[in-house]
Amino acid sequence: MEDHDSFRRQELVFAALNLLLIGALLALQAISRFVRGRPTASVIVVLAGGFLVQAVYLIWLRTRKARISEVTRRFLTYWSLGFNSMLALVLTSLTIRGDTAYYALMLLPILEASFRLSLGVTIAVIALADLISFMGAYGLKFGEYIEAGAMSVIYTVMGVLVWMLVNNLRAREASFVRNLQELDRTRQQLLSEEKLAAIGRLSRAIAHEIRNPVAMISSSLATATRPGQDETEREEMFSIAAKEAERLERLTTDFLVYACPRPVQPSRVNLADTLNYVATVARAHAANEGVTIDVAVDSNLEGEFDATQMYQALLNLVLNAIDACNRGDLVRLDAQKNGSGKIRIDVVDPAGPIPAEIVARIFEPLFTTKQGGNGLGLAIARNIARAHGSDILLRINESRRVCFSMEIPAHSGSQSLR
Template identity: 30%
Template structure:
């Protein structure tokens, strides 16, 4: 009997000690939750809020024990990017992580990153302003020369001693300078708008045919041989802006024509590539692009053409990137330059009417 009594006493003492340890652990957890700067919410297996800390209470209106977490979340959430980036109705930005628990519930850690995101956006805005300032300075520099030429010849037109032939020559030079300035401004606008468009289903095959047709007279005048490879091109549908993509292709063809010269050879190929992508290649048999300038060809205002604006390839890159694709140089079978564009292919199930 004495041994049984002692055993019961030891068992009771062990249970009390275990309970005391649990209470102490619960106490420490409560203190930890109180002082944590991040919000913590514990959701039980029924989807109801079991515990939360003051930081969570400050972020979520209506947060309370026993409430359904899904309801509280929907009442407070304004928008969401992925699973971990939330914007609340009170304009707080949260970085969210969660971990499943053994009882079917979950614990959520929500970090308020509003100040951090504001700093990032401010820094990005400063970078954009700096880029705009640099671009404006470059544009002013580029415009100054043709504008000065136009002013010079415009002033000469008022002279009484000019014969008709000189007057026509000066007028033509003046108009050419103004046209060059207009091209600079137009390309600059196209560059600034490169990432803004209304997306629609676009047939790249139709874009290629339209671009080539628009250059028909020039191809004939310069006796250019152009080969089209459009195998399986009917499947080359993308989501984007038809006019912007046609402008990219026209620009690449214009460069190819310039470098190929009279009686040159061009090749345009369009195909579905691996990874459910669409690949477009524009090749010429010109001298190619020297290795020492390849890294600069997409820089705004960089050009090797005497009357070039230096914005054509920069605009092309901006448009392609805005379509979720990429553009670059590759080896050409013709021996000259080859520009390769890859774009995400629009799934047949998503394809509606072409834009």
């Protein structure tokens, strides 16, 4: 079934060509009447009437905006066939036993039938065109019948050949559509299987991460409640259980943040305040590791982002950088506008390069090489960046220089400071 737009384009082309054909015949016959006194005035009137009807039809097609239904399409197709056929019959009848070329009006009905209708209908239209050709030769010399026969052969070859080509193309198109649908089903199946596999890997990793603190809590409590334990050892076991419970709570909280991120609520924020706050919060941990944090950002630089989420993402990046450093190293937190009107934020540390096998999995949830880490920090940070229409990239990974970068929208100047 042809869709509305395709039918409308085809019908506009057919109608415009038909108008051009009728107009050319009208002009030629008007000149012939002026020069030779033939054909009769009735022929000119019929041609002029046909030209007017076709012009009105073309205007209606061009101005119609409503969708053309399947029933209307079929009606318009048969109307076009009938209009040209009737016009050719009438004009041939008026000029019988004389010079006539009105069989040319059957060219477009044959083509239209070949494009849209069955082979049987196409052959019927060809037969009508052949009849009109022989009508035009009636009562004339034998050579005129030969010309009519040649024209009939041309009509038949043209109509059948176009019908075969069009239907061959439609069969190929249908085959392509089926192949695309099959590919789409296969793709969806592969995606579903990949999602299930990813869920399985994630579930195993979560189970592994949860099992360790649960086992520690269970064994510590069992030891603490065992008869004969002195108070010091019992307090130590309770302390271990409390720490493992805290680690378990932190793991589940981080996983919930990763699995169910909060919707982004962007606002106009001073980026220097955000970066300095992240550095201030991270400096206590940096001091314990003997690492220094440096911030380089324009004090007037402003962006459009969710300040709470951005703080969480940047803090995860900075803490990861600190943990990768050696004592005496420097972690830099930089921000500046780039050429695309966005702000690029870089977290740079000298603990490189990161091995290729780790780079391939660095953003994978629950993958970590850090003692006591849960492997969700970078995954959460990347989710936050993507929610802001950006991403986190390992932009530089070389000896003594590792740089994680992300971009955020710069302030457009159309909102008030919140």
